[in-house]
Amino acid sequence: MNTPSAEFQLRFLDYLQRIFDEGEFTATYKFALLMALADLSVERGDDSDTELTLTSQEIARKFIGYYDRQARPFPATGGGDEPIVLHQNTGKQARIVNIVREAQAEYVFKVKRAGMRLRSDNRLVADVARTVRDQPLWRLQVLGRDADGFFYPNIGTGHEITLRPGVAYCFRRFHGFVHGLAQNRWVAFIRERRQNLDVLGETVDLGAFLFGSDRADLSAYRTMLVDIQSKCCFYCNEDLKTSEVDHFIPWSRYGTDLGHNFVLACRRCNHDKRDMLADVRHLEHWVRRNEDHGAAMNGYFEEQQLVHDLPGSVMITKWSYQQAENVGAHVWRRGSDTAGLRGSWRRFI
Ligand SMILES: [Zn+2]
Structure with a gap:
């Protein structure tokens, strides 16, 4: 190329x-x-x-x-x-x-x-x-x-x-x-x-x-996310006692409020991940979630009139991982554990 x-x-x-x-x-x-x-x-x-x-x-x-x-x-x-x-x-x-x-x-x-x-x-x-x-x-x-x-x-x-x-x-x-x-x-x-x-x-x-990211607006996504994630944290799968709506691709990397970019995380994971991209394992989970719940999510976004564009979100996500790979960025795995981005991310998206 x-x-x-x-x-x-x-x-x-x-x-x-x-x-x-x-x-x-x-x-x-x-x-x-x-x-x-x-x-x-x-x-x-x-x-x-x-x-x-x-x-x-x-x-x-x-x-x-x-x-x-x-x-x-x-x-x-x-x-x-x-x-x-x-x-x-x-x-x-x-x-x-x-x-x-x-x-x-x-x-x-x-x-x-x-x-x-x-x-x-x-x-x-x-x-x-x-x-x-x-x-x-x-x-x-x-x-x-x-x-x-x-x-x-x-x-x-x-x-x-x-x-x-x-x-x-x-x-x-x-x-x-x-x-x-x-x-x-x-x-x-x-x-x-x-x-x-x-x-x-x-x-x-x-x-x-x-x-800046409009935090107050994000509550509109919570109901749907609680439902499709069965009240579990997107990243660590623990039961959610307190949950936060997280930008899967961090706002600081690409400011988008497209619906599919949101996941529900426990406070700890959301805090630990900060402005990093998530590891390949989480990326795979994000892709699967959009495949498995795509129709339900689209229905909810339409009904609530929330901005969404799955192909656009996928392009943004691909671009973000490509950029991270180009500069040798570390990605977040869990807790305080980070690692270099593996090239295998391309298999999933
Ligand atoms: Zn968690």
Whole structure:
């Protein structure tokens, strides 16, 4: 399998740096677009140097996921009184924030239950996709007079882009780096807006609000997981007295709340595993569980309107183990026992 040369990979990083240094940022959309390109390269791409075509709808679904968290009112910690929705544009509020807020309100009203996750229905996706096309998609790569586009041909119009050969590979390889840079700049952009000054204190952890895992939401998965795991810990199989919903692929490695990524663990295992990947034995268990309970899980996710995408979760999991193998990472087995990742992980996924 051909992979891009080291020189190409450096050019990719140089170009990324140029976007941050030379690009114009009037809204947070370009940060979201870079994160979406990295995520979709993981979920849809592979480790060869081939091209990857992405539609504005696919990108829009990613945007909805990011802004769903961010469109919630921010609890005031500075001098202000009322929680406000953070401003995400240099002018009036970013359109996508308004669209997502309207959809959230309508959605909660429709199902008459607060705290449900936003469902990305077709009308909402089409609406967000239009803004993606009008705003960041064809502007991301305009750097002064240079508008050729290193990531994808910058043809300036249309519903889809095609990442050039090697670009999806680099987005996969540097996924954490791209997300880290984009999120830092996103946080700084929001801090700089005068409309946000009143609610943002000096010390507030804005990054956690904008990008952290939403622990409170995870309770929605508990009932189903208690049922399919027969009240036992996913990792050690002990009876669950206290249980915690755990991201099988840790949030710090890939921030996804897709339904199949959740398992129920005892407090001890959850604490011991921390931000590590689980050993091959646990990976095999995860794959089997999704095979054995796939239909029931899908039914539950649909009924509760929880975001899920099993093929996407499998791609993310494969990518995570591949990354771990590439860097010689240790994986968690049990208690404080860790070991190098064995190549046999490929047999199971
Ligand atoms: Zn356990």
